[in-house]
Amino acid sequence: MSETVSPPDRAHPGLLGQALALRAAWLGMDRAPAAIAFAASVKGIVLLYVAVFLVFCATRPGPGSMLIVALGLAGCAAMPARRTLVIGLTTLLFIMLRPTRSEDLSDFLRRELDLVGSIDQRILIAGAGIAFLAFGMAALRLQSTFRETAPGRHPVLTMMLVFFAILSVALSGLLPVEFAAEVWLFLAALASGFWCIAYALADQKVKQTTDPLPRAAFFRPFWEGPTLPIGKGAGFLAKFEAKDDTALAVTRLKGLKLIVWGALLAGLDAAARSLLHTEAGLPVLTDAMAAAARGTPLPAALSWASLVVHYLLDILHLAAWGHVVVALIRVAGYGIPRNTVRPLAARSLAEFWNRYYFYFKELLVDFFFYPAFLRWFKKYPRLRVAFATFCAACVGNWLFHFMGRIDILAVNGVLPGLRAFESYLFYCVVLAAGLILSQLRKRRPKPEDGFLRYDVLPRLHVGLFFCLLTIFNEPIDAFTIGERFAFLFSLFGA
Incomplete structure (x- = not known):
């Protein structure tokens, strides 16, 4: 007589498995037919827009x-x-x-x-x-x-x-x-x-x-x-405008996902600033630079910590803010690309510039790079790229920020106002030089170079370049170029 064997009970996933399943469902909802159909319904539209607005308020x-x-x-x-x-x-x-x-x-x-x-x-x-x-x-x-x-x-x-x-x-x-x-x-x-x-x-x-x-x-x-x-x-x-109800539902769902992610990053940014600067007492970068400007620089390790933290939190803040804005545009019906996409993964200066602040890079390319590229040095390809890059990353970059801070000229007068922008001009010149060398460089890291030379060192070089360059960037009118160099030298014990 044969015995009937009962099938074993299915193993219930643990909390981690459930969390991963929920994450996968959340990330994939703009490809799930049921979620798309719900987002296209009247009830789904109301709930989605209310959710987006509440997250925005957060x-x-x-x-x-x-x-x-x-x-x-x-x-x-x-x-x-x-x-x-x-x-x-x-x-x-x-x-x-x-x-x-x-x-x-x-x-x-x-x-x-x-x-x-x-x-x-x-x-x-x-x-x-x-x-x-x-x-x-x-x-x-x-x-x-x-x-x-x-x-x-x-x-x-x-x-x-x-x-x-x-x-x-x-x-x-x-x-x-x-x-x-x-x-x-x-x-x-x-x-x-x-x-x-x-x-x-x-x-x-x-x-x-x-x-x-x-x-x-x-x-x-x-x-x-x-x-x-x-x-x-x-x-x-x-x-990128949605052309039908299904495309609009998909675009709205992508916007919902992105604004939630942006709000989480904004919360992480606020928590990190509170923990590091308020609770742990780490000086903000402007305080560290002010100490160096007074001739009493902080210990080099503390100054380095302030600089690196400022650099990382600046990326976090920009990503959070950009995600929220792009999300609202997507919910309005335009499925545009994100503004910030994994900048720390960049292996070159040019790649970082493209990942860090996409729409600013696009503005400089549209109004400064292409006009110069299409007009000048057509017979000299490398010089053509270098000159167009300089027009965008230096001339256009400086003009954009100068025009956006005309209050400095109004308050301080013409010559003092122009002097306030000299450190940012230095920033633009160095940035343009770095981007030109990055674009013209023939040898680029390859996977066969190994983990250290392909994944680690290029990213460290990019991070160090932009970290040090930040000293001459923000805030534009707070320090003279000499005071910024004093802080730079203090990082190396000088």
């Missing part, structure tokens, strides 16, 4: 940003086919409420408002924003009308010349105080959105269109960002 933005993001998300959820109109309305609201993007320019704007007199400050702020919007739309209209002229063929260069002409007038001291303050308000708004207009002009030049409204919609979209336009302009976003 990153502790200002109340104004929360309001505009809420309106933008609600509009894109309710009217996905008219997202450009929704984004344009939030742009108008954003410009009127906050014409400047960076904290430095916002602080400067508040100081200038006190000089204007009895006019309601809210009216002045809205007026500066509307003046910026009118300037951008006028630039687009003039370019489309006079596209065969030199300014029409070189719209960004023309706009830059106009910007510096207005800046020169504001710095001249010839204007009455109240009127000069109003000019500075407009310049602060224009500096904040200059590159958004630049992308709109570049798109219009390629597309040969005449209606400026679809491009002006992206002068200040609800996902905010700094003076750098994440996602470029309307032309770039159109390449």
